[in-house]
Amino acid sequence: MTSPDVIIVGGGLAGCSVAWHLAPHRRVLLLEQGEQPGAEASAQNAGMVRRLGEDPYERALALRTHRWLEDGPPEEDWPDAPSRKTGALLALTHEPAHLHDAASHLKDAGASIEACDRPATIAPVLAGTRLSFAWHLPDERVADAWTLVSGFLRGAKRHGAEIRTHARATSLIIENDRVVGVQTDRGPIAAPEVVLAAGAWGAHLTPSHLHRPLLALRRTLLQSAPHPISSPEHPWTWIDDIGLYVRPEGGGWMLSGCDEALDPPKHIAPGSRGPVEPLARALALDKLKGLPALRDLRLSGGWTGLRTFAPDRRPILGPDPELPGLHWAAGLGGFGVTCSYAVGEAVAAWLQSEELPWLDAAPVSPARAFPRRWAIRPTGDVGAARLIASP
Ligand SMILES: Cc1cc2nc3c(=O)[nH]c(=O)nc-3n(C[C@H](O)[C@H](O)[C@H](O)COP(=O)(O)OP(=O)(O)OC[C@H]3O[C@@H](n4cnc5c(N)ncnc54)[C@H](O)[C@@H]3O)c2cc1C
Numbered sequence: 314m315t316s317p318d319v320i321i322v323g324g325g326l327a328g329c330s331v332a333w334h335l336a337p338h339r340r341v342l343l344l345e346q347g348e349q350p351g352a353e354a355s356a357q358n359a360g361m362v363r364r365l366g367e368d369p370y371e372r373a374l375a376l377r378t379h380r381w382l383e384d385g386p387p388e389e390d391w392p393d394a395p396s397r398k399t400g401a402l403l404a405l406t407h408e409p410a411h412l413h414d415a416a417s418h419l420k421d422a423g424a425s426i427e428a429c430d431r432p433a434t435i436a437p438v439l440a441g442t443r444l445s446f447a448w449h450l451p452d453e454r455v456a457d458a459w460t461l462v463s464g465f466l467r468g469a470k471r472h473g474a475e476i477r478t479h480a481r482a483t484s485l486i487i488e489n490d491r492v493v494g495v496q497t498d499r500g501p502i503a504a505p506e507v508v509l510a511a512g513a514w515g516a517h518l519t520p521s522h523l524h525r526p527l528l529a530l531r532r533t534l535l536q537s538a539p540h541p542i543s544s545p546e547h548p549w550t551w552i553d554d555i556g557l558y559v560r561p562e563g564g565g566w567m568l569s570g571c572d573e574a575l576d577p578p579k580h581i582a583p584g585s586r587g588p589v590e591p592l593a594r595a596l597a598l599d600k601l602k603g604l605p606a607l608r609d610l611r612l613s614g615g616w617t618g619l620r621t622f623a624p625d626r627r628p629i630l631g632p633d634p635e636l637p638g639l640h641w642a643a644g645l646g647g648f649g650v651t652c653s654y655a656v657g658e659a660v661a662a663w664l665q666s667e668e669l670p671w672l673d674a675a676p677v678s679p680a681r682a683f684p685r686r687w688a689i690r691p692t693g694d695v696g697a698a699r700l701i702a703s704p
Contacts, residue, residue, distance in 0.1 A: 556693020
């Protein structure tokens with residue numbers, strides 16, 4: 314490629330989705346510092362497509378992505394379907410109204426969601442569990458992030474995009490108060506538009522005069538040995554207020570106690586996957602005591618990964634009003650699979666000065682006001698949040 318119209322920094326779900334949406338219209342160069350795209354947070358997730366999130370703009374992105382997944386992504390880019398319907402149970406123990414606002418939003422948007430009196434009849438994993446409320450979403454899905462990433466890249470390349478791996482952006486090139494390219498470890502590359510989709514590393518590339526807080530929180534995912542009530546048809550099940558989810562996987566369960574630990578990447582190099590810490594494992598095991606159906610569960614492994622948030626837990630998307638030429642696709646927290654398609658659609662549309670009927674730009678703007686202190690949930694319990702200062 315001679316000279317790109319757009320450089321995308323980062324080859325996770327965010328960057329690859331932006332590339333797929335932009336490549337038919339612009340000459341796109343995607344830079345990925347690692348050996349291959351999709352190998353960081355995008356390879357560490359639980360793959361649940363969850364529309365019942367706490368933030369309304371996250372939900373708008375989730376609804377849009379879910380519809381696309383349900384309709385069936387184009388076969389030329391996705392010969393294998395990237396998602397399948399499993400249904401989901403969102404249950405609550407001590408804060409029964411915690412998701413009511415979100416549920417009303419989804420109902421208005423036409424999603425199937427109903428209060429569920431006997432959740433264990435739908436999700437046997439909840440047999441004997443004390444709950445105060447539960448929502449059943451029969452159309453919820455799971456997605457395979459690598460299949461999504463591969464399809465986005467296939468389509469982007471088909472339209473002439475170049476994907477360059479082992480290529481690290483080290484800073485933005487700014488001239489006359491606008492971004493005109495990217496400095497890389499292999500030299501400068503000029504382009505009139507740059508999209509930052511660098512996941513947990515976004516803060517390293519943010520020019521110092523901009524306040525764009527992005528914080529990486531480490532979370533643990535555990536895997537169990539095969540278990541008799543696990544089946545591919547079992548809905549993924551999340552006890553949202555205490556913070557515990559289980560998803561059938563490989564004959565056993567994939568699960569998390571929803572721990573959150575502040576852990577910005579110390580190194581500029583890729584490699585955010587970490588080992589399971591004893592405390593996080595103990596937290597999950599303690600919560601599992603509330604699921605008598607899994608009393609005999611044997612854990613067989615797991616890992617940790619980074620979820621990167623803005624302090625209001627809302628994504629940072631679109632053109633930066635304080636630095637022309639710069640666009641953001643960042644802060645996808647724990648919903649980057651769920652929102653993957655729509656994040657790319659929104660960022661690509663706004664880069665081409667198009668409006669979107671389904672998402673306002675202002676609430677996700679990079680220049681919105683961010684809280685100075687924000688709540689993280691070290692134990693995953695919504696009632697036991699801890700306030701920390703944002704950078
Ligand atoms: C444990 C865990 C469970 C999760 N479960 C779910 C779930 O069930 N459902 C859901 O929807 N989401 C889930 N997520 C969240 C989801 O995985 C993320 O939101 C999503 O992967 C973020 O994608 P990204 O492209 O922003 O970041 P990443 O996938 O991290 O991609 C960023 C890329 O940018 C590259 N990069 C960074 N800096 C540079 C640079 N300077 N130059 C070049 N390249 C650079 C990195 O190498 C990386 O490949 C989970 C995440 C974790 C960690």
